[in-house]
Amino acid sequence: MRPKTETVPKALLEVANRPFIDWQLELLARSGATEVVMCIAYLADMIRDHVGDGSRYGLRMVYVEDPELLGTAGAVRGALPHLADVFVVTYGDSYLPFDYGELVRILREHDDCDAVMSVYKNEGKWEVSNVETDGKWVLRYDKTARAPEFDHVDYGALAFRRSVIEALPPGKLGLDVVQRDLAAARRLRACVARERFYEIGSPNGLAELDAYLRNQKQ
Helix, strand or coil: CCCHHHCCCHHHCEECCEEHHHHHHHHHHHCCCCEEEEEECCCHHHHHHHHCCCHHHCCEEEEEECCCCCHHHHHHHHCHHHCCCEEEEECCCEECCCCCHHHHHHHHHCCCCCEEEEEECCCCCCCCCCEEECCCEEEEECCCCCCCCCCEEEEEEEEEEHHHHHCCCCCCCCHHHHHHHHHHCCCEEEEEECCCCEECCCHHHHHHHHHHHHHHHC
16 A cells, blocks of 8 residues: 555545544444454554544544564464453454454354354455355365365454463464464354455555445445
């Protein structure tokens, strides 16, 4: 997203006449979230100054800086003191038109799993599909998979038990490793999303989300 992101963090890029983070936080609040722990790094002060304490979104914000860029799992591990027993992880450039609260409900209702992954039947359309699922479990997760049974994709939000993150070693770690291992251990349930995901990691992705949000307001 350069050169735009050289002076503005991705979270504050304008989408449908508003900073992206406004749309994302309002979506989380509508799903029942009351507190958001935000891991921030690049141009962190700009994000903190804009979002503030979160009260205008109906949320309470906690900020955790990740200056070493430890990867998603590493950053979440660094936020461990602020995490609830069950919590949701999502990405700072994803807009997911579904109920995040469903992930938490599934996890709380089943003690046979340690996490729940949102998945979408992508069939290679929007991203390379990386999930094999029977609709209830993530049977396999592999970012390099090319087999036809991998017809779903990681939608971009997961619910975890705090114990999963507690067990991780400190330091740099990608979330994909955690997802892969949980699926292999048959401890990762699936939550199938019905509507496609959006992201602002590319000019085309930002334009698609802009058009979607403008249409929603009509």
